Ligand code: NAD
């Protein structure tokens with residue numbers, strides 16, 4: 001997809017995309033490890049005509065740098081809370097990678113107190129300045145930051161469950177890479193749905209539904225691939241040894257998901273992504289599964305299909321953690 005974005009960007013900058021409406025996209029946390037490459041990738045997206053790069057500091061430099069890239073999007077940097085409203089005004093899609101990343105030994109839930117407060121403030125500003133935007137939540141712990149965002153929007157009378165997404169695309173990106181490697185397939189030709197949430201055992205790749213179906217994988221291989229996907233974030237945190245978590249692969253995944261939202265908004269049909277949304281697929285109120293996206297956000301939340309016995313037991317096992325992390329997010333705004 002990125003190759004096609006690059007090709008389309010070149011065409012867009014040559015004027016071929018003229019006539020499509022074009023969208024305003026904001027990246028909040030745009031001076032960070034994810035925010036900077038994600039801003040660059042959004043500058044290269046032909047559907048973006050205005051790109052707002054917001055952070056508490058550092059964004060004028062990032063925006064000046066990114067603005068020299070040869071694509072049509074107009075880039076502006078906004079720094080500090082006083083400029084947040086202008087950054088968000090009438091945005092169509094808001095990508096949120098603002099907040100602190102993990103260090104070795106930490107869980108995503110250890111980020112809750114600090115990132116919960118950051119997300120709360122940013123989503124309040126979204127409610128006031130672009131209540132119709134599709135929100136792409138990257139900040140961890142996603143299992144809780146999405147419910148936090150929902151409660152903030154509800155309190156402001158601006159909640160639209162069709163427009164709030166936890167970005168779990170990196171789990172799909174990882175599952176595809178690990179599966180293709182193990183099965184000897186081309187990564188670009190495989191697909192693996194990943195359901196649940198975005199932390200440890202709440203991440204559940206459904207290799208029984210992977211396409212194409214590899215015939216050479218044993219039950220032990222599937223178990224190892226499942227665990228590697230669940231621990232993919234921790235693998236990167238350990239390798240970075242105190243210098244943060246996944247940034248480049250996350251920027252890639254975040255750009256893929258934002259591109260899917262923009263293409264759906266632009267009227268393209270049959271856009272299906274795994275994403276963490278308000279859901280009735282299981283007993284918990286937020287859950288990631290395949291979702292068809294439309295002009296107004298979520299069009300259809302798809303069920304889980306047929307699970308293997310291994311996947312069913314992993315699904316049962318994740319429920320208590322997912323339920324409690326969702327409740328923690330809700331209680332953060334509503335009070336326990
Ligand atoms: P980083 O520290 O490099 O960047 C975070 C940026 O957020 C910084 O520039 C910081 O100034 C900014 N920030 C802090 N408070 C802010 C506020 N109130 N408003 C706007 N910006 C603010 O961190 P990173 O590596 O880019 O990671 C960011 C977040 O993304 C972390 O919470 C991390 O856990 C999460 N993450 C999620 C996924 C996923 O799959 N969903 C993957 C990787 C990382």
Ligand code: LMR
Nearest residue numbers: 102140232233234245246
């Ligand atoms: C990831 O999956 O890479 C992110 O959630 C960051 C992390 O803390 O692992």
